[in-house]
Amino acid sequence: MNKGLLIVVSAPSGCGKGTMLKEILKDNRYYYSVSDTTREPRPNEIDGIHYNFLSKEKFQSKIDQDGMLEYAEYCENYYGTPKKPVEENLNLGKHVILEIEVQGAMRVKQVRPDAKFIFIAPPSIEELERRLLKRDTETMEVIQERVSKAKIELTYSNQYDYIIVNDELKKAIKDFKSIVRACELEVR
Amino acid sequence: MNKGLLIVVSAPSGCGKGTMLKEILKDNRYYYSVSDTTREPRPNEIDGIHYNFLSKEKFQSKIDQDGMLEYAEYCENYYGTPKKPVEENLNLGKHVILEIEVQGAMRVKQVRPDAKFIFIAPPSIEELERRLLKRDTETMEVIQERVSKAKIELTYSNQYDYIIVNDELKKAIKDFKSIVRACELEVR
Numbered sequence: 003m004n005k006g007l008l009i010v011v012s013a014p015s016g017c018g019k020g021t022m023l024k025e026i027l028k029d030n031r032y033y034y035s036v037s038d039t040t041r042e043p044r045p046n047e048i049d050g051i052h053y054n055f056l057s058k059e060k061f062q063s064k065i066d067q068d069g070m071l072e073y074a075e076y077c078e079n080y081y082g083t084p085k086k087p088v089e090e091n092l093n094l095g096k097h098v099i100l101e102i103e104v105q106g107a108m109r110v111k112q113v114r115p116d117a118k119f120i121f122i123a124p125p126s127i128e129e130l131e132r133r134l135l136k137r138d139t140e141t142m143e144v145i146q147e148r149v150s151k152a153k154i155e156l157t158y159s160n161q162y163d164y165i166i167v168n169d170e171l172k173k174a175i176k177d178f179k180s181i182v183r184a185c186e187l188e189v190r
Numbered sequence: 191m192n193k194g195l196l197i198v199v200s201a202p203s204g205c206g207k208g209t210m211l212k213e214i215l216k217d218n219r220y221y222y223s224v225s226d227t228t229r230e231p232r233p234n235e236i237d238g239i240h241y242n243f244l245s246k247e248k249f250q251s252k253i254d255q256d257g258m259l260e261y262a263e264y265c266e267n268y269y270g271t272p273k274k275p276v277e278e279n280l281n282l283g284k285h286v287i288l289e290i291e292v293q294g295a296m297r298v299k300q301v302r303p304d305a306k307f308i309f310i311a312p313p314s315i316e317e318l319e320r321r322l323l324k325r326d327t328e329t330m331e332v333i334q335e336r337v338s339k340a341k342i343e344l345t346y347s348n349q350y351d352y353i354i355v356n357d358e359l360k361k362a363i364k365d366f367k368s369i370v371r372a373c374e375l376e377v378r
Contacts (some may be wrong), residue, residue, distance in 0.1 A: 164375045177375055184372030187352045187365055 006033075006096040007185050008088065010113055010162075012107045013122035014152030016134045018168045022122065023101060025175050026071035028124050035100045038064070041079040053074075054084065056057040072109035083110070097182060104158040120178070125163070125169045127153060194221075194284040195373050196276065196302055198350075200295045201310035202340030203323045206356045210310065211289060213363050221279040224289045226252070229267040242272065260290075260297035271298070285370060292346040299349070306373050308366065309350040313357045315341060 013019035027034055039059050049055045056064075061080045064070055073082025083100055091098050100110060100117075107136045110117055124130035130152055134145045159165050164181050168174040201207035213376050215222055227241045237243045244252075252258055257341045261270025271288055279286050288298060288305075298305055312318035319342055322333045347353050352369050356362040 079194060158294060160377050162377055164372065166375060166376055177371060179369035180368040184352065185367035187354060187369060189348050189350055189353055 004096045006092045007101070007118035007182065008098050009104060009118050009182065010100045010107045010110050010119045011122065012102060012104050012155070012158075014124065014130065014155045015148045016130045016137075016152070017122045017124050018171060018174065019020070019101065019122050021171060022175055022178065023099065026178055027099070029111070031097055031100065033087075033096040033098045035083055035088055035098055037081060037086050038070070038073075039079060039081045067137055069117060072106055073112065074106065074109070104155050108158070109160065118164070118165045118181070119162040120166060120168050120181060121159040122157060122168050122174070123156065125154070125167055191283045194280045194286055195303035196280060196283070196286050196287045196288070197370065198290060198295045198298050198302065198305050198307045200290060200292050200343070200346075200350070201356075202312065202318065202343045204318045204325075204340070205310045205312050205338045206362065207289065207310050208360060209359060210356065210363055210366060211287065214366055215287070219285055221275070221284040221286050223271055223276055223286055224372060225269060226258070227262075227267060229270045232306065253298055259301065260294055262294065274376070282351050292343050294344070296349065304378050306352070306369070307350040308352045308354060309347040310354050310362070311344060311347060312340070
């Protein structure tokens with residue numbers, strides 16, 4: 003059996019990445035990598051689903067034992083991708099999806115340049131802003147912050163292997179599947 | 191406008207490449223590159239469709255003027271890919287398909303490593319033999335020759351970017367389209 007593909011997906015907030023991945027993950031040839039973190043779970047968060055919530059000691063010992071594919075410290079908490087479930091699922095022939103922000107993706111690229119890096123982009127910054135406004139769940143300040151962050155993230159998009167412009171959800175999902183199929187057919 | 195993709199397609203005889211390409215070329219985003227040759231046209235062959243039939247002098251002058259993307263001599267005749275229509279159609283944003291045998295593909299790779307190289311393979315040598323026998327248009331000797339040639343050609347398949355196993359025509363065409371779509375989405 004062929005090993006699965008390691009697929010790194012990044013997108014600015016508001017690009018529809020969540021909806022896309024939800025659709026794609028219905029196919030059980032995919033495995034979604036759950037990140038480890040040392041931060042406290044929020045009320046709606048479930049351990050093992052949203053994150054694996056670990057103590058700082060446990061996280062540190064995983065780092066020491068080379069158990070993290072990548073990790074970073076942010077606001078005095080650790081966030082990272084545990085190596086074991088990734089490797090196990092790749093060996094089972096599953097395509098492992100790492101949903102990760104651009105900095106994390108760049109760290110993965112250092113250690114796993116063979117991974118496939120997919121960036122999901124909004125049709126335009128204006129459209130992204132419209133979408134965030136439409137959600138109506140955040141303050142103007144938060145939206146402006148996200149838009150600024152998106153602009154920075156977009157400058158990293160050329161470090162990825164593929165860019166999908168999520169103009170229309172169905173088309174974007176089809177594009178994602180085309181990329182994965184092409185990667186399956188690639189001479190490795 | 192983005193430039194089109196240069197797509198090199200090779201396949202042993204009996205892999206269904208002809209039927210596949212016929213289907214794909216219905217989409218007018220593709221341009222099929224017609225080869226130049228100095229050999230005599232066969233009764234059913236049309237100039238500009240099957241080949242561009244040129245005199246040896248004309249072919250030689252195209253070589254001298256750097257007008258050939260690749261060429262070779264075979265049985266005292268020249269065969270080659272004219273550069274001009276390829277470049278013109280790429281500039282128009284069309285995907286240019288070069289249907290070419292493995293040696294020619296390797297020559298293209300030398301000068302255009304950015305091209306996408308797709309190898310179409312039979313599910314197995316046994317299946318290839320069955321298909322050639324089923325056609326019932328050739329002698330056993332010719333079939334054996336083709337099977338031997340296919341075995342050699344298959345050893346080149348790992349020099350290509352992608353391998354499509356043509357087990358089922360519809361699936362193979364879908365795979366081809368997935369590859370092209372993925373290449374369109376590639377960060378160039």
